[in-house]
Amino acid sequence: MAHVPENGSEEKMAEGGNDAELLKEKANKYFKEKDYENAIKYYSEALELNPSNAIYYSNRSLAYLRTECYGYALADATKALEIDKNYIKGYYRRATSNMALGKFKAALKDYETVVRVRPNDKDARMKYQECNKIVKQKAFERAIASDETKKSVVDSLDIENMTIEDDYVGPKLEDGKVTLKFMNEMMDWFQDQKKLHRKCAYQILVQVKDVLSKLPSLVEVTLKETEKITICGDTHGQYYDLLNIFKLNGLPSDANPYLFNGDFVDRGSFSLEVILTLFGFKLLYPDNFHLLRGNHETDNMNQMYGFEGEVKAKYTAQMFQLFSEVFQWLPLAQCINNKVLVMHGGLFSEDGVTLEDLRKIDRNRQPPDSGPMCDLLWSDPQPQNGRSISKRGVSCQFGPDVTERFLEQNKLDFIVRSHEVKAEGYEVTHSGKCITVFSAPNYCDQMGNKGAYIHLRGSDLKPEFHQFTAVPHPNVKPMAYANTLMQLGMM
Secondary structure, rough: OOOOOOOOOOOOOOHHHHHHHHHHHHHHHHHHHOOEEEEEEEEHHHHHHOOOHHHHHHHHHHHHHHHHHHHHHHHHHHHHHHHHOOOHHHHHHHHHHHOOOOOOHHHHHHHHHHHHOOOOOOHHHHHHHHHHHHHHHHHHHHHOOOOOOOOOOOHHOOOHHHOOOOOOOOOEEEOOOOHHHHHHHHHHHHHOOOOOOHHHHHHHHHHHHHHOOOOOEEEEEEEOOOOEEEEEOOOOOOHHHHHHHHHHHHEEEEEEOOOOOOOOOOOOHHHHHHHHHHHHHHOOOOOEEOOOEEEOOOOHHHHHHHHHHHHHHHHHHHHHHHHHHOOOOOOOEEEEEOOOEOOOOOOOOOOOOOOHHHHHHOOOOOOOOOOOHHHHHEEEEEEOOOOEEOOOOEEEEHHHHHHHHHHOOOOOOOOEEEEOOOOOOEEEEOOOOOEEEEEEHHHHHHOOOOOEEEEEEEOOOOOOOEEEEEOOOOOOOOOOOOOOHHHHHHO
16 A cells, blocks of 8 residues: 555535645645645645545644654544544554554554455555564563563673684774774774674673663763863764764764764664764763663664664674663763753653652663653653643653743753754754754655754853754665564655
8 A cells, every 4th residue: 555645536525625625735745745744734724624534634644654743643543533434544544653652452453454354455464464473572572571580681692702703804892992993993894884793792782781780860960161062862873974973073082072862773774883883982981972862772663663673684683682781771861060951852741850850760671651761751842831742642742831840940951852853953942941952964864954963061051053964875775674564654
């Protein structure tokens, strides 16, 4: 089944229907041009004129899927099916939304419906089988996880006795340690699309797990008057754009500290190169190179959006398991000079959360479906006061009043978060108290956005924004390693 907006029937429409159809055609045109925001706007206007049209809801659902508003996409697909329970595309849309949210059993139910109605549809059968496989795999993983004696991958590795073959001429750690020379060689090696020897990759992972596991869930740093830090947002496997950040802003060092604010992997097809580079710098400059967890440093997201597939393709399933263990130790937030709080997603579903609460979070786990840990990874700001149901279907959206109360209670000046594509690479909202930074330009090779990073100086903590555009990369498409359900459902 082609995943494009539908044009609907040519039958004569009720009064107002013709106007609604014109708006839908306008929305379809924007959709084809990948201007999803305008597509959503005109589908919404069409629905105001004709709120009982299942196709309009289904088309808007697909546009929401493309902008990662999975909660809204799910609601629209459900509404389309309430209007017409025989509307097959509605089941496809709802299944894709549930897959994106990691709700595999709910997705399977909808794929079952499609297969029952269309037993000869090969695409539907393939999706049903793939989804069924994931549901069974998840059940198996839960059974294993309930075994309290679960061991770390580290315990089963014998890194010392891993042999580096004579024909491998790439970078190697020096006496088992990451050096600046190694980092420069590794970045060049990756730039040429070559693979780091698995022994070196394992050495980095084991060592960085040890470093991260000793950090608190809320990392607190102090910048002196003369010091500055660079804060970067999502990089999402866009390795060549990461190298460009270092070219523009200088390599990390003790004198040039960085904070990368989560979502290092998934979607972009050079996620391994990004994460091994970032982990390498964490080992080289443990006190001045900082990494926070994003919602994509989690098993469900990695399974759907490419990182698990990429690690298995380039190395092994065992190595992915070790990445999963390491990701669980990434800190969740960072406070700078007791005045600026940085996290990947945003603020909380309830008032009253304190910095002390963040310090106490037991983060060595997959994130729960609700609560402060979930919110730190998933929530988004909104322009209106109060809180709303999340467009993503996870956590919440929080207004300027929520931000104001949180900052006041915790004696903070503003928050910096990432998690959302912004046309200019950054956005300042909530009267300057909520800043978004996103560092993956032309996200997924199709959004046309700039990337940005922020300089914060110890003297005044006033954010300085630096924008940049995407650079060319080898011809490997985004989502190349993603689960086939997401490739077919969303690309």
